[in-house]
Amino acid sequence: MAKQLREYTWDEVKNWLVIDSRVYDVTKFMSLHPGGAHVLSDKNVAGQDATDAFFALHRQEVLQRPQYSRLQIGTIKGEIALVKYAPEELSQVPYAEPSWLASGYFSPYYTENHRQFQKAMRKFFVEVVAPDAQACEDNGKRLSQAVVDKLAELNIIAMRFGPGKHLKGLTLMGGIVKPEEFDYFHESIVLAELGRLGTRGYYDGFLAGDTIGLPPVLNFGSPEIQKMVVPDVLQGKKFICLAITEAFAGSDVSGLQTYAYKDGNDWVINGTKKWITNGMFADWFTTGCRTDTGFTVILIPRIEGVETRPIKTGYSPTAGTAFVTFDNVRVPLSHTLGGEGKGMNVILSNFNHERWMMCCVMLRTQRLIVEECLKWSQQRQVFGKPLNAQAVIRNKLALMISRVEAAQNWLENITYQMNHSYKEQSDKLAGPIGFLKQFATRTGRATAGDATLIFGGRGITTTGMGKLIENYHRGSPFDAILGGAEDVLGDLGVRQAMKKMPKNARL
Ligand SMILES: Cc1cc2nc3c(=O)[nH]c(=O)nc-3n(C[C@H](O)[C@H](O)[C@H](O)COP(=O)(O)OP(=O)(O)OC[C@H]3O[C@@H](n4cnc5c(N)ncnc54)[C@H](O)[C@@H]3O)c2cc1C
Missing domain, CATH: 3.10.120.10 (Cytochrome b5-like heme/steroid binding domain)
Incomplete structure (x- = not known):
């Protein structure tokens, strides 16, 4: 009572x-x-x-x-509370929400359905996910199965692979959006609500492995392999990850040493993989291997010969980052994804989506940091005045706001293109997505630095007022490395543009 x-x-x-x-x-x-x-x-x-x-x-x-x-x-008596605790409602702090959600602004991209979907998604994230995110970020355990079960119930796991045939027949978010109407803006809303939690390790722990490990199965697996893997992953009963990187093969995949050779109807695989997100709890490993015919992707279950050990990184172990060893692991040849020697196509095919997902999450976290800084600089008193009475602080806020607004507008434009030309993504959008990710990670680290200064000692303290700033400052360099290092992506964008230069272009 x-x-x-x-x-x-x-x-x-x-x-x-x-x-x-x-x-x-x-x-x-x-x-x-x-x-x-x-x-x-x-x-x-x-x-x-x-x-x-x-x-x-x-x-x-x-x-x-x-x-x-x-x-x-x-x-x-006679007084009413000024501070309203309502994390599920839209924030009234300027720039705390993207302009399509801010009152009095308009957008050519979002429909009433996106708004309804966003409202339901925020409520879900605040009520169900946020408590788990904070607990796991702190204790390092993997996200709870209870949350995974709820994600599966609402088909949120399936939504993280974008629009497509994998959504056919599913009831999405209790029926708010029909599978055939689900688009990349819907997916970006799921990702934004995840980013708004401000828990960087949990973001990767929140089945990031599925989002990069399953697409090769969805797009290149045989019907038998798909039947064996896809339903269990979408229902949150099993987990999958992408295992490409090794000690001698990061940005340059050609250095791969994990070797698979044929023995009868099997592949026999030996080698190691480094920094594999969700590897600690994955049941399946979508694995890049060197074979006699070139680079081949092979689906490996967690069976005898597969071992995983945690790698300690700067963010929470809730991400399940693993060092994986394969010791004479035997899998049927039918586990080949995309054909022998054709692994590069398999891996490249999901890079754009992976990088775009990262942009959606990291830009929403960046916006959360802007909100934190606007609030703190108003309430913190120094030298008898609020912090935002100092011009140098206002200048930092101006740059933070401009950076996140610029990137958000670019992201929405790219998302719109994705809705219209998914098949042409690699040709048209690899460059812009690479540039956007480079821009978002650079601006993210600049904002992390400015925010840390605005919060002072609190900005480097893991609990209390500055805890989100501290998490962002520690986590934003991850965005600059994972899914393609910042410089590599900038370079990719320019090389793509060079390919499209008209031969007769002259000053
Ligand atoms: C926490 C974490 C999780 C990860 N999760 C996964 C995962 O799930 N699966 C997976 O397969 N991998 C994963 N990775 C690996 C990640 O993709 C690589 O770290 C990344 O590709 C960079 O490779 P590297 O670390 O070996 O750096 P290197 O390749 O050694 O590069 C180091 C730096 O050199 C520069 N550089 C390299 N090449 C160029 C170039 N051509 N032009 C300009 N500059 C260049 C870049 O600045 C780069 O940051 C993860 C890594 C981390 C840290």
């Missing part, structure tokens, strides 16, 4: 704490207060309006935690 809250006058609350018109009886909690009991009995706090003092030190979600919310005994 909900606790009855009383209304109090200011005269009645002398020994208690008032935060944003809510009255808290902290007498029993004082000795437990992490900042010391004296803070709560200070004459400027006890029985006074402690709102500013509280929000100078705590994030608003602290008040929602059961151990603190149960201390509330009432409200101040």
